[in-house]
Amino acid sequence: MPSDDNQDDNRLGSFLRSRRERIDASSAGVVTHTRRRVKGLRREELALLAGMSPSYYTRIEQGRDRHPSREILEALATVLRLDDTERSHLWSLVAPSLAPAGDSGPAAVDTVRPGVLVLLERWGDLPAFVVGPRRDVLAGTNLAARVNPAWSPGNNLVEFTFLDPRARTTYVDWEDIALQAVAGLRTTAAARPGELDGFVASVRERSKTFRALWDAHDVYTRVSGRKRLAVDDVGTLSLDFETFALAGTEGHVLYVYFPVPGSTDDTALRGLAAEARGEGGQEDGGRP
Template identity: 35%
Template sequence: MHQVNSLGDFIRAHRVATTPEQVGLAGGGFRRTSGLRREEVAALAGLSKGYYARLEQGREKQPSNQVLDALIRVFQLDAEAAEHMYRLARKTCRRQDRGRGIDFESQACPDMVRMIDGWKVPAIIIGPRLDILAENTLCRTLFPQVPPESNVAEFMFLDPAARELYLDWEEMAQPYVAALRASADLDPSGYIMSLVEELYSRSPEFRRFWASYDVTMKMRPYKRYFHPEVGEIELESHHFLVNHTPGQRLITWKAEPDSPSQVALDFLQAKAAEK
């Protein structure tokens, strides 16, 4: 698997994912593939069919802002996906400056590690490759199935224990692939793509999620987990980007007050305090 036409792949994936009904077109009868035809996207965006084809094929490398804005409108991209598309276009225009890409930091900031260690809520810091860079004691107590200092994506797709931990596995897995895709597109060094290629070769589910070219980490607020001591526990997760370390993300969890899940979390907190 090679990633040589990121912008074209992004555009093609969103064309396939956009239905005629979404853009006000009739279904048009039989279609060999799902989504819109190239000529339909070109017409909706005010582009020639040949120019749009060159964009998808990677032969047109300098689309204007007006062209990008038109495609964002046609594909109805959210703000995060639109920003990602702009970054891909600018990266394509500046191949001579690509080098290692974004300078992703592979270690958590020591001050942040000390900060989450003192929190009474589960907290973890993951890197752009979804490596676990730091986690507090309550987080380790809450998710004992996850090996320390492991990689979230490898655990999610390659470890059978993930299907026991995440009771809504597919809803959990797809957003993490989106996060990995967003980071990989902006890092041509191979730092992230080496992991992607391993997962792509070993997991059919990963291949399916990767093909959707979603770069927005969308999760419903509450998710269900299974803990070997307290059973099912429903928690709300919050994701925060760490501004001074590109690609790193802080995640915390909390339970609904006065709920059975809060009782279970209180029990685990007391257990963690004993360690």
């Protein structure tokens, strides 16, 4: 059977199988006296722990039952120890099967609203940018492009991470960022069924690392955090960030990065902001 879930539309089954395989059988209370030849829980073990027949669970995982009840999904989520993001993802995988044929969700729009562009112009002292559902950078401040080449309009954050050799230098913690990028994209893809399939297939074709992470079926939602970036002529900057989902059906998200006030990162970023404004302030704002 094809492992690419762009070819196999049984996304619910693929996700359940990936979560089942990560559960340690002994920690789930399964007692066995023989050597296990499969990782994680067996189908029949998960079914019994969730209070359903093995044959019924098998139908769900194989895609022969696409309409499990809320009670069934909640029981599976509990046994599989799904976190809040994974539970939401589980439900989003069921919802498309209930939608009318041909309904692929809202279409992506690449035009950023004029009001948001005005805000970005006024936020010139911060790295800030707007991305669409595929993680295309649609607009941003000049400082964002100076801090990270991926954060300039016309780039795609996922393609940069996996296909641009500069990514492993720019992102000090590249492995973590790569995993989060794929898991976040999968969450968005489930919420906007069909819209990202072509893009995902394209990156899978070009990156073995992306393909392996995508096939792990991890999901992830992160609205804030911190990134470490290697910036030319400055060194490593550690910046916090917040994300803001812009109202509307376009699926646009605003990212705003900022330093800890009074830190050396703050000083360096102020110098870069002056440089981006053409004031030549980098000589005082750079690090020794």
